[in-house]
Structures are given as C-alpha cells and as structure tokens.
Amino acid sequence: MLYEPVKTFVQIRKPDPKYQIGSGLVERIAKEIKENEIDIVVFGNQLSPSQKYNLAKNFKVEVIDKIELVLRIFYKHAKSREALLQVRLAELKYELPRAKEKVRLAKQGEQPGFGGYGDYEVEKYYQKVKREINIIKSKLEKLKKHRENLRKRRGNFDTVGLIGYTNAGKTSLLNALSGDRKEVKNQVFTTLSTTTRRIRGIKRRILITDTVGFMDDLPPFMIEAFLSTIEESANSDLILLVVDASDSLEEIERKLKVNYEVLDKINCKSPIITVFNKVDKITYEKREEILKSLKRYIVNPIFVSAKYNINLDKLKEMILENLNLSIGTVETDNPKLISYLYENTEILEDVLEDNKHIITFRAKEKDVNRILKAVRV
Template sequence: MLRKKAMLILRKEFNEKKNIEELKELASVLYEPVECVVQVRPPHPKYQIGSGLVEKLVEKIKEKDIELVIFDNRLSPTQKYNLAGKFGVEVIDKIELVLRIFYKHAQTKEAQLQVKLAELQYELPQAKEKVRLAKLGERPGFGGYGDYEVNKYYNKIKRDITIIKEKLKRIREHRKRLRKKRKKFEVVGLIGYTNAGKTSLLNALTGESKTSKNQVFTTLTTTTRVIKNAPRKILVTDTVGFMENLPHFMIEAFLSTIEESAESDLILIVVDASDSIEDIERKLRTNYEILSRIGCSSPIITVFNKCDKIGEEKKKKILTSLERYIVSPIFVSAKYNINIDELIELILEKLNACIGVVETSDMRLISYLYENTEIIEKIEENGKYIITFRAKEDEVNRILRIANKLRG
C-alpha cells in the first residue's frame, strides 16, 4: 500500500537545541517523509513559520506531490486553517501524528479508550474555533466540522470525555487489584524513550517472545512477565514509550499504564546507546521529567541497550559526558543477549531483598518457598526443615506469619 508523501517542518528559537530527527522517526511509521524543513525564528502568529517560507513551500509541495504537512510545533486551529488554505493539503502537528500512531497500535479495549480520551482532550480546547473556521469555507482537514453548532460540538466532546474517564477508572481499579495480588513479588518496571528496545529487553530478561518491531509506540498497554534464571520470582513490566514534551493530557490518558512504572520496586531506564550523545541526554531528561510527574521515587538502573552497535570509546564518552544523568549504568544488547545475566545480577543487588528463616515440615510451604523465593540454605533436623530464604520484605513477613500459624 502506497503511503502518503509528507513534508516535515520544525520552527525553533535561536540557541534552541532541537532537531527534526524525532519527528522524522515518528512520521515514518505512517507516512513517507520526502522533505524536511527547519526554520530558526520566533513563531509567526498566522502560520507558525514565516510568511516568506510559506510561499516558497507552496511550490515545493506541488513539485513533489506532497499530500500532508506535519509540524513539530504545536499549531492552533487558525494556523492549521491558514496553512491548509495556502498549501492545499492537510496540515497536522506532532501531537496529532502521535495520536494517529496510537490508533494504529491500539489493540486492546483499554488502549483504544486511552487513545480516544487523549484525542478528545486534545480536541476540546480548540473545538469551538475549529467549528467556527469550518463555517468560513472548506479546507483540507476541516471536513465535517461545519455541520455542527459550536456549543453542541463542544458539549458533546465534554460528555464523551466523562464517559471514557469513567470506563478507564474501572479499568484502573481492576489494575490496582491485580497489583495488590502481585505485591508479594518484586516488580521491575521498564521505562524509556520510544524505540529504545524495551520490548526486546523484556524478551531477553524473560525468555519469552512478545512481538518487537522497530517502530515507535508499538507498546500501548502493560505487559508483565517473570524474569528467567533469577533465584526467586521477580516480575518485569513493559509500558508505553515516552517522547519529548509529552503533553499533560496524554500522560493523563495513559495514567493507568504509566502507573505500573511508578509503583515498581526498581526502574530500568532503557536507552538506545547508538544514539548521539546529545540525543541520549535529551531522552534521559525526558525520562526523569515523566518519572517526576508520576511521583516515582524507586531506585534506578540506567540500561544502555544496543551496545553491539558502539565501541569502547563511545561507552567511555557516554559515561563521562552524561555522568549527572546516569544511575548504576550497564551496557547490554537485548538482541544478542550481551550482559543480560550481569543485568539480572545488578537487579538482584538493587532490589535489596530481606532474609527470613522458617522451621517447618509442611510440604506445601516448602514447595512455595522453592517456587517463589531464593533459597539460601536448607538444613534437615529431626524431621523438620530449617530454611533460610530471601524475598521482598512484605513477602518475608507474610511467610513468617504463615509458618508461625502452622506451628500452632
């Protein structure tokens, strides 16, 4: 299937460290970027970019048969309307692009509701202006809005938001109940910039094969698995990927998913080590900003994935240049299984589990200990077993209470 040809535009301020690569990566999921334009200037109220550049791009769009223009910058409805009138094609911004990618990857009912909520919350503040503009005359991307009355459309969106929030609230409560059941086990949360290889790392840690694609936002719902070859039962959870300047309404829409990370016992920040130093720094900042916004204070390991693509010199440069952003760093390759066992050892060290000792002859309890905790020592004495084990503090206390009850 032929994909639409897209022009990508970034307007940035003087001295602003920003490039168009992230937008290019995002756009490539759905479209074929054929032209990239960067302009350094203050925002133009009518077009976002300068009016002179707009006139030049009109010809470029015709010349290259471009069917869609995507801005990295947030656009107002009036700017979209004005640009669509000039270009003769639909104009969207990065947020709309991300929402379209979300729609493509939303497989579960929860993910579909989250995407719809994000779309409606994006639409609400500009609903009245869109309807008003649509009534002035047709423009690409404004079809259908003119059929609504301004207030009716606005109120319809508000009602739909309320309904979806209620549905997601029920899903969130269900998630909390599931997390409560899992609380006896340690949970490691994978977070990271989109396309950093989180799903590949999940597969490497668990020995399973969740589908991993070289595309952004392929994971929209959480996936929880058990780490293989660990001496006790430890769960690892993969969540939705982050991106720079993720709007508040998107974080709110995906809150039930992102919350999984906030409540983990340990966080693995997964970074693509083959990125440039500047991109790694920018992405690490984004990770920390979002962790702060969701109130996460768990200990952290910084996992530099795709180390097979870099040499020792790049590793040294990462560690020295980005020292203030890095906590407990380790270089791995999920694809080639490099340093995965070492990562599991580091996870065990960071989790800092408690030690308990039970004396029992109950085979069900002994079996449970072997299946779910790390056995340090077992001594048989007078038909009973004295077992020293390691597990999460709450779980150790729970097992000790059970052992005491069994002793009567």
Template sequence: MLATRGRVAIVHRAYPWEESNLNELEELCNTAGYEVVYRLFQRRYPHPEYNIGPSKLGELKQAVKNLGISKVIFENELKPLQEYNLAKILSVEVITRIRLILEIFTQHASNLEAKLQIKLAELKYELPRAREKVKLAKRGEQPGFHGLGAYEADVYYEEINRRIHKLSEKLEEIKRKKLSANLQRRVEGIPVISLAGYTNAGKTTLFNTLTGYEAEVSPQMFTTLSTKRRLAKIDGKPVYVSDTVGFIKNVPTLLISSFMSTLMEIAEADLILLVIDASEPLETMREKLDASLSTLRQIGVTNTPIIIVLNKNDIAPPTNLEEAAKVIGQSYPVINISAKRGDNIEGLHRVVSQFLNSFVLFKASLTYSDEAKWLLQQAYMKGRVIDLKYQDSTIEIIAETPLVVAEKIRRLTNPSGFRIIKQESDQ
C-alpha cells in the same frame, strides 16, 4: 514499512537556540506510512498567523504544488487558527506531530484500553480546534464543517465534550480495576519491575530476554502501546516484569493525561529499568535520557529507584559506554548489556537482586505527607520499624527494609535527613 499513505512535507519552526528535530519527525512519518519529499526548517519566533514566516510559507506552498504533496506535518504545536490559516493557503491538510503520533498509535492499538486512550487523546486534541471552528462558523466561514452553520458548530463542540466525559469514565473504571490487581500483587509480596525508556531503545527485547516471552519486536516506533506483564525469576526469586509504551521528546500533556491508566504501571513499580540505546551518539543519548526522566517526573515518579540500562553494548562504541557510565553514574546505578545477544544479563540480575533482596538499616526524617504515610506502610509490610516518633511536621523513623523501600524513603528526604546504619544482603 513501505510508504503507502501519500507524499508529505515536514516543517519545524525552532526558536533561535533550538536544534532541528526533523530527523525524528521523518522517522515518525515513515512509521505512519508516509513518504517525506520535502523538509523545511526555520529558526525564528513564531509568526502569529502561520507559525513560520510568510516567505517560508511561500516556499512551502510552491513545494506542495510542484511535488504533489497531500499533507503538511508540523513538528510544532499549532494554534487552531494557525492550522486553519495554513490549510487555507496551502490547500492541503495540515497536522501536527501530536496528530501524527495518534495516527501511529491507532495503527498499533491492540486492546480496548489502548483504543479508548487514543480516542480520548484525539478528542482532547480536537476540542480547542472545535472551539475555533465555532468562532469561525459564527463569522460565516466554514472550516471543515462542509456548510454547517453556527448552531451545528455549537452542537459539534458540545458533543466532543460529552464524549470526552464518557471515555474518561470508562478509563477510570479500567484504572480502578488495575489498582485492585496491583494491590493484590503487593499482598502477594512479589515486587514489580517496570521497563521504561525512549521508543526503540530495546525495551521489548529486554522484556523477552528477562521473561522468556516472545512479544513482537519491531524497528518501528511505538510498537508497544498496551502494558505487557509477565512473571520472571531474578536470582531464583519471583518478580513481575512489565513493558509499556515508549517515550518520546516533548511528550504532549494530553498524551500523558490520556494514557495515564497505562503509564501508572511505571509509576507504581518497585524498581524501574530505564533502557537507553547506547549505540547512538552521546549527545543523542543524553537528550533521550533527559526526555525519559522528564516523562517519568510528569507521570509522578519521584522516589522510585531507577537503574540505567545501557542497551546494545555489542554495537556501541566503547567510549559511549565509558563516558555514559561516568556521567550518569553520578546520579543512578548504570549497567551495560545487549538484550538481543544476552550479554551481561547475569550482571543485570545481580544489580536488580541487590535492590530487591538487600536489607538496609537506616534512620530518616520525613516531612509528613500522604506519600510519607504510604512509605511507612511499606516499611511495616516489607521490613521492620524499630523506632517511630512524630514531631510537629516530621516523622523520625529507624527501620530495616529492603533496599528498594529504603531508596524510596531516601528520595523523599533531604540529603541530611537520611543515614544508612547498616546494609547486608539477604542471600
């Protein structure tokens, strides 16, 4: 995409032990349509007024003047007052990574749900800034109010709160409808496989390969925002495959909460295929895997089975595939493929089929909870419960269920509380 939205400077103030994330920030800027002409990285503890140190701020101010920079974009989250102080000194707009991501989301939003989620995130982002603007307006300063006084600032703040409440209600209604549709699919007995992973890992290409669909594939970040779901066949048996928004490092809480109605598609899946770009350096792969697993935990994925899919094996160094399989394979099943060329897709089918179609006879001890009750219902619906005993705070169960259900129960127990008695394939 050609840069058409202006020249920008990007800034990352890191703690002494942190590495620069300017490369990813620049990639985000390029996706949004900006031309990055200046990069500033500083290791230090945050300055209370400017986040970066005063001397670096002086360098940045000179660069803004000399290079015709129209916007400064920070990797760090800024306090509202810091944002205001920086904009006042630099005489250009100052935004953060969150605001930049929301700009990209706005460009790619294709349906009502995505647009509502973006607007909600924007308002949540603006709320603390509005609070600061109210304080400044009451002191006689006009931070972006174009002459509005304290009364108008108060009204502005209350209006944001009102709109947040209204949008949240609309999204809650969409969420209820989705839950109803998901319940219907569960009644049908068709399992749901969700594709997850870092943005640009190749999820949508894999979605197209598995389903025969032709969803748009782009090298840009965050091409997919809305959930796509299609019926496919794995070993001749029907499954739903879904693709949704990609992850990114340090996902802000407000994005997680605003996009929960979309992200819950992943949380409620029977099986997650976590796609990793195996062509990247090993350390980058580890960082993106950790970021993806962290996001999954944030959205409530605690015991859903996960298969790690190392994508792009046609261009990945063999050592990457070997080392990644060795390290990751200690915690998760791993398979390498090329979604673009179709390499080893049959192997992926076999691994998925094993999870969905193999039956396991097991004994487990579950601590009593709502999640345990839900898993018991799954055991009754999809398998057979042979013995069930309620103790003071635990449930003792012997059951035969699909591996995907047994794996969920295993993840809810401690290591000594789950034992496989027998496993066989339902072929």
C-alpha cells in the same frame, strides 16, 4: 510507516501569526505539493487552528502538526480497549481548547482537515468534547481499578517495571528477560498497552511489565492521558530505566530528564537501575564518557544488549540485589512449609541435619518476617 517523506523544509525565524512560516516559504511548499502530488504536510511546530486553516487554503491538502502525527501513530499501534481510550482522551484534550475556533473557521468555507465541523454550533461542539472527555476518564478509572485488583492477586510475585524513551529497546529487553516473542519494530510507540511477563532464569517469582514509551516535547495533556499505563510500571517494586546507549550524549541527557520528570509527576519512589541498552553499537570510550559526563542522572548503571544477550545475567543479579529483599533461615521438617519456601522464595541453601531441613531463603522483608513469625508460633 504512516507516510513516506518527500521533502523537508527548515526555516529559522520568528513564528508568523498567519502561517507559522513566512509567506515566501508557503509559496515554495505549495509549488512542491503541486509538482510532486503530495497528500499531506506535517509541521514540527504546533499549529493553531487558524494557521492550519490558512495553510490548507494555500496548499489544497491536509496540514497537521507534530502532535496530530503522534496521535495518528498512537492510533495505528493501539490494540487494547484501554489503549484506544487513552489515545482518544489525548486527542480530545488536544481538541478542546481549539474546538470553538475550528467550528468558526469551518463555517467560513471547507478546507482539507476541517470537513464536518461546520455542521455544529460552536458551543454545542465544545460541550460535546467536554462530555466525551468525562466519559472516557470514567471508563479509564474503572480499568485502573481492575488492574489494581490484578496486582493484588500477584502478591506472591516481585514486580519490575520497564520505563524509558520510545524506541529505546524496552520490548526487546522484555523478550530477552522473559523468553517471550512480543513483536519488536524499529518504530516509535509500538507499545501502548501494558504487557506483563515472568522473568526466566532467576530463582524468584518476578514479573516484568512493559508499557508506553516517553517522548520529549510532548505537551502535558498527552503524558497525562497515558499516566494510568505508565503507573502500572512505575508502581513496581523496582524500575528498569531503559536508555538507548547509541544516542548522542545530548540526546541521552535530554531523554533522562524526560524520564525523571514523568516519574516525579506520578510520585514514583521505587529503586531504579539505569539500563543502557544497545551496548553492541558503542565503543568502550563512549561507555566511559556516558558514565563520566552524565553521572548526576545515572542510578545503578549497567550496559547491556537485549539483542545479543550481553550482560543480561548480570542484570538479573542486579535485579535481585535491588529488590529490597531480606534473608531468613528456618529449621523444619514440615513438608508443607518446605514446599511453600521452594515455590515462593529464593532458596539460598538447604542443609539436611538430624532429619530436619535448615533452609536459608530470600524474599521480600514483609514475607520473611511473616514466615519466621509463623515458624515460631
């Protein structure tokens, strides 16, 4: 946890151009800060630089909004070089339209959160931010090409991508399907880097990939900053869209919409299985209500519990059924071909007749056609 919440204030009114909130509430919060020695104030609404400056002037402590809080959480969990670059890109894209105003305000007098900006010339700082954005984009593009090369080397594997809202249990599901022990925390954005593992207990070479989770109400620039890692999952042969079944129906509906918006943005065409995780936390009636009320948003639904291994074998069966696989049969006594089939396809049946193996196998359609063509030659 970055910060320990002390008190929450809610005000429903038209946003004040100077403070975002009314001046009366500003006074109440300033008093609360002094009495409880509060270090920082976080706003759920997005603040303009001038609103932050005016609030910090009254509160005498740093003021940030929801976007800046999310960026700080991102930084806390970013481990890989790519994740750090993506967080920095999101931060700079947030900074760019505010850069000139921040510098002007800093020159009026230092306030918490504005330290250092006054050392810059307005236009020079703006151009500095733009240059850094372009440099980071170039570095991320190189890392993207590296990942594409890695994907090509995995040609013998089917790929499954985990997509879903943050804290839906994607990492827990990755662990349950792969037998991995990747750290799981009940916090948002604990996964920023791409993690790929092999699914165990299944007669196919299938890789499953987990990456950053989605969140509603985030501005487009933040989603765009992480598109490269999201694409790593979305470009898979099959998508597991992971949903927290214990959320309210309204929450589930909103989060599903966010998922589909992002998948549409990156032009994802892969088949989808909707995995409702944490089924151990809901009743049978809630399950039926989800299926009935949210039917228009659900594709190939299954209810599982990654924590208690509920329905995971059935999920593996669904993964096989939805991987767009084909079935082929060959008759051979070639030990190299038999070995290849056992290592690279799912063997459905192997019958020995007249010293020849009649093998029925399942694989990607292009691989089945290639194998059958090679046998006929």
